[in-house]
Amino acid sequence: MSLYEIIGGILIIIGAAFLFLGGLGILRMPDVYNRLQAGTKATTMGAMSLILGVGVVKMEDSWTWIVKMSIIIIFIAISNPISSHALARAMYRRKRYPFIKSSDKNMDAYREIIEKEEKDEKTVMNDQ
Amino acid sequence: MIYIFYITIVLLALGMLFAIIRFIKGPTAGDRTVALDTMTTIIVAGLVIMSAVFDRFIYADVALIYSVLGFIGVIVIARYLEGAL
Amino acid sequence: MSYLVYIIGFLLLVLIGAAVYAVRQRDLLYAVIATGVISLALTGLFVILQAPDVALTEAAIGVALTTIIFIITIRNTVRFEDEKDKK
Numbered sequence: 001m002s003l004y005e006i007i008g009g010i011l012i013i014i015g016a017a018f019l020f021l022g023g024l025g026i027l028r029m030p031d032v033y034n035r036l037q038a039g040t041k042a043t044t045m046g047a048m049s050l051i052l053g054v055g056v057v058k059m060e061d062s063w064t065w066i067v068k069m070s071i072i073i074i075f076i077a078i079s080n081p082i083s084s085h086a087l088a089r090a091m092y093r094r095k096r097y098p099f100i101k102s103s104d105k106n107m108d109a110y111r112e113i114i115e116k117e118e119k120d121e122k123t124v125m126n127d128q
Numbered sequence: 129m130i131y132i133f134y135i136t137i138v139l140l141a142l143g144m145l146f147a148i149i150r151f152i153k154g155p156t157a158g159d160r161t162v163a164l165d166t167m168t169t170i171i172v173a174g175l176v177i178m179s180a181v182f183d184r185f186i187y188a189d190v191a192l193i194y195s196v197l198g199f200i201g202v203i204v205i206a207r208y209l210e211g212a213l
Numbered sequence: 214m215s216y217l218v219y220i221i222g223f224l225l226l227v228l229i230g231a232a233v234y235a236v237r238q239r240d241l242l243y244a245v246i247a248t249g250v251i252s253l254a255l256t257g258l259f260v261i262l263q264a265p266d267v268a269l270t271e272a273a274i275g276v277a278l279t280t281i282i283f284i285i286t287i288r289n290t291v292r293f294e295d296e297k298d299k300k
Contacts, residue, residue, distance in 0.1 A: 027146040
């Protein structure tokens, strides 16, 4: 085994382990937001590491592999957080609030803003 | 080198199996959409592994297209759930 | 290359399971998400069966266009098949 195959193999195993842990976390976590955390961040890291590992393994044959793998890594790094953010905002707007103890009201400051906006809209509608 | 691919494929299949279980069990629409997003990322990694196993450079284009377009469906479902589509 | 048989079998099980789920589900939004899973498994199957051009077309159409068209259809009609399914 050459040096490229050893380094690339280690990167591939790390990436596969992160993808497996992302799948496990999406099964075990209790809340939508925790599942988003496990199912998007961990799998993004795992996919980036695995694709970089494949590029490194193929590097001793030709340099064209690592260029295409870099393009795939860039697109994953752009597109995965967009979908995660859109989904989290949609679930928050549907009033599926994260689980917070009632003494820690300061942790969820954004909820007060949304409730205040809804109250304002309701009063405006009542005025009309 | 081929044993690394075996281990990788088994781990990816297990992760996808867990996502499928969450897809069947998930109580709300958000859980199922999260499972779909996770499965998309796992399939992209699996396509890259498959292109490395077959040693065909052109097979990685499918993974490229999937990583470019894969988030559009999730965004459309999220905008529908938000009520702003 | 005999291990490819197991991958093909796994993807076929996912494909058939998602198709049965999409047909039997009463909530049409969940059926649309199951359609995305069908497209996912079908793309992996086409790549393993050495047809990358068909897989490119399936990835472009199945994941983006089908979902958008079905979601717009649900938006303009109803989400539930029956009124008593609404929770």
